[in-house]
Each structure stands twice: as structure tokens, then as C-alpha cells.
Amino acid sequence: MPNVPCPVNESITHLRESIDSGRLAHPRRRQIAEEILDLLSDIALGRAGGDHLPAVERLVQELDSENPDEMTRRVVHFLRDTLRENHEVFLSHIETHNCSSGACLRLAPAPCQMTCPAGLDIPTYVTLIGMGRDAEAVDVIRRDCPFPWVCGLVCTRPCEYMCVRGRIDTPISIKSLKGFAAERAMSEGTYRNPPKEPDNGRKVGIIGAGPGGMSAAYYLALKGYEVHVFEKEAVAGGMLLLGIPRYRLPREIIDREVAMLKSLGVRFHFKTMFGEDVDLNTLRTLAFEAFFVAIGAHKSFQLRIPGEENCPQVIEAIDFLRRVALGDRTIPGETAVIVGGGNVAIDAARTCLRLGCRRVTLAYRRTRNEMPADHEEVEQAEEEGVRLLYLTIPVEVEQADGRLQGVRCLRAELVQVKDQNRLYPRPVEGSEFLLEADVVISAIGQRVDMGSLESMKGLAWTRRDTIQTQAATTETALEGVFAAGDAVTGPATVIEAIGGGKRAAEAIHRYLSGIPQPKMPPVPVRRGRIDYLEVPASTKMTLKRPEMPLLNIDRRRTTFQQVELGYTENMAREEARRCLRCDVCLRCGRCVEVCRDKMGVDALQMGYFDFDHPVRTDFRVTEERCVACGACAANCPTGAMKMEDRDGERVLSLCGTVLNRQKLLACEDCGAVLGPACYLDYVRRRTQKVAQVTLSRRLCDACARKTTARYGSEAAPAQKRPSEEKKP
């Protein structure tokens, strides 16, 4: 975990040191300090409620009024300053049950949850899926994301890049598990909305029915606001629907999840162009009190090469995908050339194939290494027959007799530019060639359509032509107007837009309730601390991330049927069992250190603990070397490492992964549990040079004492051996 101070943890340390030092000598003042310490400990352990912080402040005040001596005054000043400067952090600990610094050990969030822009409690829902409790898993997901099914298909899954399991072999397939649970819950009729607060009669306007806008609408509706969404298209979904092809995200899935919003009371106004049909002033007169702008980035960059302007066969990828999404199945041309290397370019190329184009070529100016598109999408495109042409720079659109002939291109090489540490494509002289095409699709990026917001006078823009906001609160320069999603970040990801919408809903609620806005982005909320899935170490190591079953290649080339068919039930349950439960194990390494350095056993091979330099991990090694002494469990600060005696065995487990399981032996005289043989052997080895108590018999301490008592008190309990006595 990063070494970042936490004010809650620092307050506890400071107060404990003051009490332990004995300098808070006055009984009443000491008692108050101890009460404060108890309350702060509750906050650090995730047990605090809404009354805790006011109670702490009251007790600090009381301490101050008790004729304080110099030491007490110092404690009071420290606590008062810390509480004032970090009020938000204390509150966040209470509300989220997470400590972003990781210093409050019980509240350290899992890396996957911290990584998710929407803050989904991934370890909890993955474990629930592993237990077969899909509906509950979807309930957990929908506390933080209104679109589990959509995200289960198209999320860029930043969580998987941070997944600690990836340091061992491959990350948990978090995205696909989410998709599995959502589909199952929807199919079984257990997909439901969370409880909604009573209507508060206040109106909020949302501009744009994309993932960001609908996410904000969902959270505001849950808080009891009357939410109206204004959308220029005739359908909801935004880029989900218009930018992502149906073979990746079927429209029915969007429609089903949007229907859940409608059932919450969110009102959609389709074919309503902001700036034309409605504007800010009109809506304010209709009692709208706050606005959320989530218009996305739907305008394409142009190629800016000669011939592009006057050629109708040069089209923009976003427009092309939008037309197809709305039902146009016209083949754009026999031979299609797509210019670009991002996900939109890949989507356009694969869509062309499905419409019947015979040759589809994607021209990208750098190499595959620099290509920003998702590598799985690139691979699938290649499988389907898209030709990828790297290091290719389009320089001119060629026409003859008013018909497109193709794109004249130059080969490129990547070169380092002086004083810059990135490689640039440099055209190779004399390498010109014609890439024949009936249609050229430009997919080199999108930008925000600023024109649609012209009526919002006073809105500030960045030099990147995106809306200027405060990242933590999504506030814009206009009072009562908030913004997030692609309109703020530029073309980004679905999950970022969802996270932005969620952040905006919270900020709008604070704005309308007169609550001060946060200075930092929110810390994700822990939704539960559920039991582990028990998995033997060998199974934990040998389970592999399942391959996603795909539609057969012929059907992929010819239809818009969903390509990824989803995991089978067995795949999903098994995959969930690979999770390491990093919401409980902090990877602090104390267990490894005590086993290796104090006990001299070195039975824990946990190479994945280190973020920067992970080395080999093998849970199976433990059973070979472990002596079941329990030192690791005794030193674990979170209870992740556990040792327990059950059913005649001593079981050592880390977050449910059974590392060692040994048969328990009993005292030969009285039958009391002694421990497993390996532990008794370990103790005997360590003590044999100084004592020999019971010879070869296995006896408990009490029975051993009885046995040795007959030799006299000077020799009991341990009888020294003659060889030991001779040593100096």
C-alpha cells in the first residue's frame, strides 16, 4: 500500500501515545481521552455511525473545558486541528467504510475497487457470484453502477489491469462475471432497483441520455428528485447505442437497463435538442434547479488531406456507426478503408464486414504496439478478415470522374524527435502507393460539439475544447450547472462516464441541500464484508481464466449477432473462486516476514504482494513447509490469515485459500488436543538441545508434568541431559 498518512490513524496514534505515556494523569481527563480513542477506533474499524463524529467533537470540547494542563492542551489542539482540516476524510471513513490511504487496516479497499471509476465493490460481488448468489451480486453492483449488463459486455475494465491476481497469472475476469450475473438476474426476474427515497419535489434537468447522463439520472431519482432527461435522438443510450455496434452490445440489453430507470420515474424527452428546443433559461422558468450536461463527444475530426472535402465517399466513422445502429444496412462500398487505430476504427471495420464489404483495410500510421484499440477487439477483427496496415499515412483522397479511387498513402517509419521521448511516424520518401477504396471511413477521433452549448453563456472551456469542471464535483463555471463524461474528458470510457454521472448526482444533491462540496474525488464505498469462498491451494493455483466462447466465424462475418456468448455457469463460478479477496488481505507481508524471519520456516511464497516487483507465487508450497505454528495468523492485522481447529484438523487459510491442513494429535494420557505432528516435531527440534520432557510419548503439558514430577522438583519439568551440562 502507498505510504500516505491518514488523519484518522494519526489521531489514534497520537492519542494512544499520550495516554500510554501517563502524562494525561488527571483521572477525568484521562477517561475522556480514552472515550475519544474508543470512538476514533470505531471509525478506523468501520464500526462508526453518524453520531460518532459529533460525539468526538463534543468530547474534545469537554476535554478543553476541564482546566487542562499543558499536555492536555496539546492533545486538544492536535485533535481539534486534525478534525477541522480533515473533516471530510473522517466522514468518508464513516460513510464508505474505506480508507483510501490503507493506513486504517480494516478499511483498506481492494485495488480493483479503488481503480474502478465508478467504485464498484468488486470483491464482494465476485464472491457472491462464486456462491451462486447472482441477484445479490447485481444488487451490490447497482449500488454503484446502473448498467451492470452493459458494463459486463463493453467495459474497458481498468480493474482487471490492477487486479492482484494478475501478478500471479491472469487477472480475474471481472467484466465477464458481471455480465454473467446481470444476464442471469434479468432472466430470472431478480434484477431490481434499490429502494428509492420519497419524492422531494425538486427538479433536475439532464442534457444527454448517454451513460453519464443516465447514471446521474439514476442516482438523483433514487434520492427522490424529479429527473428529466433531454435527448436529441429518438432513443436513449448515447454512445452505447450509437457508437458501439450491436455485435458487441445488443440494443435489447440497453433497452432493458434503460427500462429500469424509467421504472424509477426518470422522464425522457426524446428528439429534444438542447439550445434549439429547450435552453437553460426556459428550463429555469419551469422550476428546474440544477442541470447536468452529458452531451458526449460526437463530432469527428477530419483527415485534413486534399480531396476529402468534396468526396461523398469519405465518411465519418461515428456517423456511419450511428446510421447502422439506427437500422441502415446499406453496404458502404465493396472495398472499405478505415483510417485510425482506436476502438471506433475497429468497430467501423468490423461493421463494414457485416454489411457485406468484400475487402476491409484498416490503415494506421504507427505500429500495433502503439495502437490504442483494445487488443481483444483487434484480434477479433483480424480473425474476421480485417486487414491491418500499419505505418501507413494517408496523404490524399484520389477521385476520377467524380468517383473515389482510393487513398494515396505513404509508408512511415517511427523516429525519435529531438528533446521528446515519443516516437513519431515519419513518411518514407518515395514510398507512395494507392490504397484502393470505394469508401473511406475516417476514425481519427471525436470532439465535443460546442455549438450545441452556445446558449450556455458563461460556460468555461478548456484548450482541448472540452467543458471546464472541478474533477471532484463536476461543477462548471456556471452556477447550478454540472458536467461529466466525454464532454469533459474528451472521448473516454463508458465506466468513466458512469462514474462521472454518479459523482455529479452527489454534487447536485449537495448543491441543492446546501452541503459543502468535497475537495477530493470520492472514496468508493464498501458494500459488505462477506465470507470467503473456501478453495484448496492447489485449486487456487491451477484454475485458469476461462476463454470467452465466441460465435462461429462465418456468422460473425455476416450477421450482427452478439460475438461474445458469455460464460457458462460452471465457468463463472470457477472463475470467481480465483479471487484473492484483496478487500481483506492488504498484502502487508507481515505473515511472510514472521514465518521466514522469526520462525525460520519460510513457508509462504507470496510473490504477488509487491506492486512494482512481483515474483513467483505458489500457495502449494505452504503445505510442504508449514509447521502449523499459527505465527502468521497471530500477526495478521486484518484476520485474512486464519488458523483454526475443526473436524480433527488444524487448517491454515488465507482469505479462504486453504494453505495447510494437518491432522490433530491428542495427548496419549488425557486426550487433550496437542496440535499436528509437524508442529510437535518443530517444537521438539527447537527444544531438544535444552530439554527432553516426555521421551517419545506425545503428552500435553499437564500430563508431562505428572510424568516428570516423580523425578523430583530439581529436575522438573525439564530434565537436562548430561551432555548439555558439560558444555560451558
Next chain:
Amino acid sequence: MTFRRGQKVEVYQRSRDESWEPYMNEFVGLHGIITDPDSVINDPDALVEVSLEGRGTHRFPQDCLRPLADVSGPAGA
């Protein structure tokens, strides 16, 4: 530097870019993983999405980032 998805990076300095906000000062020195590079045209001016170890996911200007090791993310992600 052209950043790639899955690449380990360090926030090694504050940025002078307008998108750098005061709360980001706390992130200098932290390590993370690129989760969404400039997804379109490898623009050195674009904001890239970085997931910082234990501190969440943020969009940063590229001038505050440097790669830690020339390795891609784990297979399968």
C-alpha cells in the same frame, strides 16, 4: 512517450497543464498503471487514464508521467 494500456508509470512531477488540480499534488511519487491511453490519435497533449495504486483512477496530462518498466499488462487483461 507513447503510453500503452497496461504500462506501469510513475507520477513523477506536477503538471503545468490546466487540467492539473490541487488535490493531485498528493499523487506525485505514486505508481500506477495506464488503463486508457489517449484512445484516438496518440496525441501527446491528450489526457490519459491512470489507475494509481490505492488512490483510484484519474486522467492526467502526459507531462507528469514517466514509464516505470517497459512491460505490458498481464495477459488476458
